[in-house]
Amino acid sequence: xxxxxxxxxxxxxxxxxxxxxxxxxxxxxxxxxxxxxxxxxxxxxxxxxxxxxxxxxxxxxxxxxxxxxxxxxxxxxxxxxxxxxxxxxxxxxxxxxxxxxxxxxxxxxxxxxxxxxxxxxxxxxxxxxxxxxxxxxxxxxxxxxxxxxxxxxxxxxxxxxxxxxxxxxxxxxxxxxxxxxxxxxxxxxxxxxxxxxxxxxxxxxxxxxxxxxxxxxxxxxxxxxxxxxxxxxxxxxxxxxxxxxxxxxxxxxxxxxxxxxxxxxxxxxxxxxxxxxxxxxxxxxxxxxxxxxxxxxxxxxxxxxxxxxxxxxxxxxxxxxxxxxxxxxxxxxxxxxxxxxxxxxxxxxxxxxxxxxxxxxxxxxxxxxxxxxxxxxxxxxxxxxxxxxxxxxxxxxxxxxxxxxxxxxxxxxxxxxxxxxxxxxxxxxxxxxxxxxxxxxxxxxxx
Numbered sequence: 199x200x201x202x203x204x205x206x207x208x209x210x211x212x213x214x215x216x217x218x219x220x221x222x223x224x225x226x227x228x229x230x231x232x233x234x235x236x237x238x239x240x241x242x243x244x245x246x247x248x249x250x251x252x253x254x255x256x257x258x259x260x261x262x263x264x265x266x267x268x269x270x271x272x273x274x275x276x277x278x279x280x281x282x283x284x285x286x287x288x289x290x291x292x293x294x295x296x297x298x299x300x301x302x303x304x305x306x307x308x309x310x311x312x313x314x315x316x317x318x319x320x321x322x323x324x325x326x327x328x329x330x331x332x333x334x335x336x337x338x339x340x341x342x343x344x345x346x347x348x349x350x351x352x353x354x355x356x357x358x359x360x361x362x363x364x365x366x367x368x369x370x371x372x373x374x375x376x377x378x379x380x381x382x383x384x385x386x387x388x389x390x391x392x393x394x395x396x397x398x399x400x401x402x403x404x405x406x407x408x409x410x411x412x413x414x415x416x417x418x419x420x421x422x423x424x425x426x427x428x429x430x431x432x433x434x435x436x437x438x439x440x441x442x443x444x445x446x447x448x449x450x451x452x453x454x455x456x457x458x459x460x461x462x463x464x465x466x467x468x469x470x471x472x473x474x475x476x477x478x479x480x481x482x483x484x485x486x487x488x489x490x491x492x493x494x495x496x497x498x499x500x501x502x503x504x505x506x507x508x509x510x511x512x513x514x515x516x517x518x519x520x521x522x523x524x525x526x527x528x529x530x531x532x533x534x535x536x537x538x539x540x541x542x543x544x545x546x547x548x549x550x551x552x553x554x555x556x557x558x559x560x561x562x563x564x565x566x567x568x569x570x571x572x573x574x575x576x577x578x579x580x581x582x583x584x585x586x587x588x589x590x591x592x593x594x595x596x597x598x599x600x601x602x603x604x605x606x607x608x609x610x611x612x613x614x615x616x617x618x619x620x621x622x623x624x625x626x627x628x629x630x631x632x633x634x635x636x637x638x639x640x641x642x643x644x645x
Contacts, residue, residue: 203243207515210234211508215551219594224604227597228501235504243511252510256502258465259365263313264498265468266359269447270312270320271493272475275485276443277435283324287331294406295398298341301325302394305346309353311451313360314586317350318598322605332409340613341401344621347602348590349394352629355386355586359454359464362502363554364582367561371578375458382579385640389587389633396625439482446475509558521563529567529577534638536573537580540564541634544584549595553585560585579637588630591622 217230238244244252273279286304290296304324308317325346329339354361358368358378368378398405450471457467479485512518521543528539540560547556560581564574589595593603593615606613 203241204515206241207238207243207511210237211512211551211555214508215555218552218554218597219600221600221604226497228497228504231501231504231508235507238507238511243514244507248510249507252506253503255369256366256506257499258463259362259369260499260502261465262359262365262468263316263362264494264496265465265472266312267316267498268472268490268494269450269475270316271490272479273443273447274320275489276440276479278440278444279320279324281435281440283327283331286324287328290409292408292410294338294409295402297328297409298345298398298401298405301328301342301346302349302397305350306353306390309350309360310357311447313362314351314354314596314598315362315601317353318347318602318605321346321350322602326609326611334406334409336611337404338406339611340617341397341405343606343611344613344618345394345397345401347599348397348622348625349390351590351596351598352386352390352393352587355390355582355633356383358382359451361586362498363557363585365464366502366506367557367578367582370558370561371565371574373575373578375464376455377575378579379455381575381641382582382637384644385579385633385636386583386587388636389583389629392632393587393625393629396628397621400621400625436482439479442478442482443475446471446478450474505554506558509555509562512555512559513562517559518562518566521559522566525563526567529569529573533573533576533642536577537634537638540577540580541584541588541630544581545588545591545630548585548589549592552594553589553596556589557581557585576637576641580634583630583633583637587633588626590626591619593618 211234214230214234217225218227221227235244239246239249282304286297286300290300301321305317305321308321312320322343325342326339329342334342354364356379358364358373358375368375450467453467453471454464457464476487476490480487525539525543528535544553544556544560547553547559561578564577564581567577569577586596590599593599603613603618
């Protein structure tokens with residue numbers, strides 16, 4: 199690669215990351231990455247012959263995420279998320295602290311069943327609606343909104359199908375979903391539990407002790423259990439479709455792990471599940487696919503493809519080689535040092551340039567170090583912890599956090615970067631260290 203191509207690569211990468219985080223006038227993230235990828239392809243930094251290989255790497259992961267989002271859109275149209283919001287308030291029985299833990303659980307489950315970006319898109323409006331229904335003061339909303347966002351984003355670590363970058367990297371290192379979950383689930387869950395407890399301790403004085411026991415009545419809303427609803431309210435939800443849709447999501451989510459053990463590509467399972475839930479809705483209500491077509495972020499495929507081209511160009515420019523040279527000494531110092539080095543590196547990179555390109559750069563560095571398969575997998579897991587948990591130090595660390603900040607501004611809820619980082623710089627470093635230490639202990643003494 200010539201000096202001109204190397205500097206062009208660095209310049210394109212820097213500008214792309216700036217636009218990715220800034221998103222002037224709400225510009226779609228795929229526009230900046232596609233423009234950058236096109237420039238690099240035209241300059242010959244990434245050969246055109248590599249496009250098919252790149253497409254094969256990223257397409258399956260992108261299609262899996264898209265299919266999951268389709269499922270979430272159907273559930274939303276059926277009324278599942280409104281049902282969750284209303285019943286969540288009913289079940290906390292007037293306890294603000296209990297509501298906090300319910301919000302944490304909600305955000306965790308939404309990420310596990312869908313993905314981190316989808317979870318943010320689903321749970322943020324739910325939490326905002328809950329806070330409005332309870333008429334909470336601005337400072338009382340922050341514990342629920344900020345804690346929910348952090349848990350929703352961190353919860354993409356336990357299973358590989360909850361994050362686009364995780365899925366792409368999973369394909370690169372040749373690790374199947376079941377093996378990933380066996381290694382990662384327990385350490386990351388310990389880290390997430392630690393973060394949740396620290397968030398509670400940090401916000402315990404801001405969390406209202408008591409809240410309205412029946413705010414729904416003030417909003418003409420009721421407990422929407424089908425047997426307890428007034429006649430006019432029961433027509434709002436088709437309970438047969440409601441239950442069948444949830445069953446489809448749960449079964450096909452579990453089907454990912456069965457497919458991994460049988461060697462079936464995950465995208466096949468995801469597409470089948472999405473098609474089935476759309477068909478069931480059409481069969482029951484004769485609702486077409488117009489809302490699915492218009493609301494599904496189809497640009498994810500283009501985004502994943504173009505961002506990998508940019509990362510590949512950085513690899514060709516020698517960035518990966520430089521990282522390998524810097525990390526090589528840690529590889530010879532033992533597994534604890536290897537895990538710490540990659541976890542901290544990805545934390546630093548993610549909070550500077552966002553975790554999507556960072557996890558791909560880190561994964562390429564892992565593969566280039568000449569490690570045996572066991573150490574490749576350990577280093578890769580450490581990169582995931584750094585990119586999924588360590589990246590939460592600043593709002594620019596993840597796309598999900600940037601989306602969350604934008605959604606809050608759109609709802610006229612103001613949480614500043616200073617307020618955000620005042621919390622994360624206390625909570626996240628501890629959660630990161632606990633997660634990395636748990637990964638080492640889990641792989642040394644349990645597996």
